[in-house]
Amino acid sequence: MRHDYFLLIPLMTCTTCVNTIPHLCAQLPVYNSDFRLSPGIQTKGELGDSLRIMGIVDRAYDVQGARVIEYYEMNTARFLGFAGDTTQFDLKRLPYLSRSPMMRRLVKQFGPATAHDIRQGKFMPGILRKDILSIHGWPNKRRREDGKVLWIYDHIVLTFKRNILTEFMRQGS
Numbered sequence: 001m002r003h004d005y006f007l008l009i010p011l012m013t014c015t016t017c018v019n020t021i022p023h024l025c026a027q028l029p030v031y032n033s034d035f036r037l038s039p040g041i042q043t044k045g046e047l048g049d050s051l052r053i054m055g056i057v058d059r060a061y062d063v064q065g066a067r068v069i070e071y072y073e074m075n076t077a078r079f080l081g082f083a084g085d086t087t088q089f090d091l092k093r094l095p096y097l098s099r100s101p102m103m104r105r106l107v108k109q110f111g112p113a114t115a116h117d118i119r120q121g122k123f124m125p126g127i128l129r130k131d132i133l134s135i136h137g138w139p140n141k142r143r144r145e146d147g148k149v150l151w152i153y154d155h156i157v158l159t160f161k162r163n164i165l166t167e168f169m170r171q172g173s
Helices: 101-110 112-119 129-136
Strands: 004-011 014-017 030-032 056-063 066-073 079-083 141-145 148-152 156-161 164-170
Touching (some): 101 112, 101 129, 112 129, 129 148, 129 164
Antiparallel strands (some): 004 014, 030 079, 066 079, 148 156
């Protein structure tokens, strides 16, 4: 797998590539971080005002013979989306999803969009306790109640049964 790293620098109203590579600027469908097609956006040069205001790091890959470009927020490494023809490669092989064992497991169980949501801190029944621990760390409090294990974070209570999240409840601020 070859990595081409380059940086997009916001300049008032336009975004320019420091390192322009012609084959990366080809017309590719662009998907947001929820893995939904972004209508009307065809290339990284047309990512729109919402992405132009922040620095973006592009990472280009060849996945099953198809060109894929992932977009990350500079300095945070937060996944913003990707460009690529999803008919040409298996989405589960997208580097963002396949790099970590936890993401591979979450994608297999929940699908790409939900796996990303979980990785970004959203809760949903079925998540393993070890995945929540690796994302959120140890809770503020833990206790057992009626055969269930409760983890209490600042404003949320997670209920586990057999190491699987069964429910969650937000508490008043």
